[in-house]
Amino acid sequence: MFVDEVDFVVAAGDGGRGCMAFRREKFVPLGGPSGGDGGDGGSVFLVASPHMNTLVSYRFHPEYRAQRGQHGMGSNMHGKNGKDRVLDVPVGTTVLEVPEDGGEPVEVADLTVAGERFRIAAGGQGGRGNARFVSSTNRAPRRTDPGIPGEVKKLRLKLKLLADVGLVGFPNAGKSTLIARISAAKPKIADYPFTTLTPHLGVVALSDDRSFVVADVPGLIEGAHRGLGLGHQFLRHLERTRLLIHLIDVSGATERDPVVDFDTIRRELEMYRPELADKPQLAAANKMDVVADPDAVDRLEAHLATLRVPFYRISAVTGEGVGRLVEAMWHHLSTPAPDR
Numbered sequence: 001m002f003v004d005e006v007d008f009v010v011a012a013g014d015g016g017r018g019c020m021a022f023r024r025e026k027f028v029p030l031g032g033p034s035g036g037d038g039g040d041g042g043s044v045f046l047v048a049s050p051h052m053n054t055l056v057s058y059r060f061h062p063e064y065r066a067q068r069g070q071h072g073m074g075s076n077m078h079g080k081n082g083k084d085r086v087l088d089v090p091v092g093t094t095v096l097e098v099p100e101d102g103g104e105p106v107e108v109a110d111l112t113v114a115g116e117r118f119r120i121a122a123g124g125q126g127g128r129g130n131a132r133f134v135s136s137t138n139r140a141p142r143r144t145d146p147g148i149p150g151e152v153k154k155l156r157l158k159l160k161l162l163a164d165v166g167l168v169g170f171p172n173a174g175k176s177t178l179i180a181r182i183s184a185a186k187p188k189i190a191d192y193p194f195t196t197l198t199p200h201l202g203v204v205a206l207s208d209d210r211s212f213v214v215a216d217v218p219g220l221i222e223g224a225h226r227g228l229g230l231g232h233q234f235l236r237h238l239e240r241t242r243l244l245i246h247l248i249d250v251s252g253a254t255e256r257d258p259v260v261d262f263d264t265i266r267r268e269l270e271m272y273r274p275e276l277a278d279k280p281q282l283a284a285a286n287k288m289d290v291v292a293d294p295d296a297v298d299r300l301e302a303h304l305a306t307l308r309v310p311f312y313r314i315s316a317v318t319g320e321g322v323g324r325l326v327e328a329m330w331h332h333l334s335t336p337a338p339d340r
Contacts, residue, residue, distance in 0.1 A: 003056040004159040004199075004237070007098070010121045013041025013068040013082035015147025018127035021074030022140070033141055035129030039069030039079035041150040044121040046095060048111035049088035053201070055159055058087075066121070069147060072129040079126060092162040092240065095120065098154040105156050112162065112240075120155065124148035158236065161199055163215035165329055166241035168269070170261055171218075172254070173247040174286040176200065178316040179216040182326055199237050204326060212333055215241065235272045243332050244269075244276070245325075246283040246309075248300065252292030258285065258300040280332050282310045284325055289315040 016038025023031025044066050064087060070079030091114050096105035109118040127145030134141060167175040180186060183202025200216040217237050238244065246265060248258045262283060270277035283304050285297050297313065304311045310328060314321035 003054050003059050005157065006055045006058045007154065007156050008058055008061060009063045009152065009154050010044040010085075010087075011063065011065045011152045012043050012085075012121040012123040012150030013066040014149045015039070015041050015124035015126040016069035016071040016079035017147050018129040018132070018144035019072035019074060019077075019079075020130040020142060020144045023075075030139070032139065033130040033134055034074050034076050035131050035144060036072035036074070036076050036078040037129050037132065038072045038126030038145075038147045039081040040126045041069045041123030041147070042066030042082035042084040043119050043123040043150075044085045044087065046087050046089050046093070046109070046111065046118045046120050048091045048093065048114055048116040050091055050114040052088055052090040054090065055093070055157055058157065066123060066150065068150070069124070069126045071147075072126070072144075076129075076131055078129075081126075082123060084123070089157060090159055091116075092160050094158045094160060096156040096158065098156055100154070121151040121153050124150040160240050161201060161215045161237040162213070163201060163237075163241050164212040164333055165204075165214045165243045165245060166238040167214060167216050167245050167247055168238065168265055169247035169286075170249065170254070170256075170265070173249045173261075174316045175216045175247050178247060178284075178286070178314075178322070179214055181316055181319060181322060183214060204329070206326065206330060210330055212330065214329075235269075235276075238269070238276055238279075239273065241279065243329060244279050244281045245329070246281060247286050248283060249287055250285040250293075250297050250300065251287035251290045252296070253287075253290075258296055259303045262300065262304070282312065282325070282328060282332070284312045284314050284321075286314055286316055288313045288320060289318050 018038050019035035021035040023034045025031055064085055066085035067082035069082045072079045093111045095109040097108050098105045125148045127147045130141045130144050133143045169175055179202045182204050202214050203211055204214055205211045246262055248261050250258050301311045312321055312325045314325055
């Protein structure tokens, strides 16, 4: 199951109480205070793990706690520190803290590097025992400190896939078929009357040890930026990509105009986040092996030429033109972006 957004609570460990105790040994008059300090509570850490690709393990667990510190003891024995709680999350996870008043979540961390570690909740400090309060005027203090409570925070984790290239288009445009052809990814492929329900990642390997990662983002529809369909849920996965590929169904089976399809998707990207529309983009007319109206393909090519969007004719099923498209992807990824 692919889960890319979860809410849960983390609680760091409380600090242990300081101890009030006095030495009571034979032949040791006025032994004095001997209460030890409490141990510090454990903290909660988030660590970006390359071995995870979904947040599903956090979906059914509402709270994670670190160990509390042990209380101080007599004979100047300090309490043991509590163990930290380490939570692994996928690389590409954005961490947001949800305010107690229910306000807008605030981003506090973005874990984009494998092994990156972030302390999200600090453990409480242990309290001081009465041995800490001895002075020249107070030889038998009866004061101790309670442990400080650990931090408690409500979190929202959002996963944004780390990919070089993002495939976008209407449902059934052939994105799953294309990513299955150019990589080892194995998404379910069929003529479904609905869109793919989860994104897929695939590594494209070329000659000379060249490679890059492609993300198949589930089909968008008009109004996706407002939350219609599943588009809004997955649009954020495009934010980290460096190149967008518009896959357009030109078979005629949908009875939609390919030009309108392209303009609709591009508008949805811009309305969701303007910087998405500013990313480098290529367009591929898919299903050329079953095209019904060649003139519609020519109109699409002319329209894209006015927008200066490179255009390719492909068939993800037969492989026609796919090699040229993949090489074009690599060329754009390996070419430094011009200064603006």
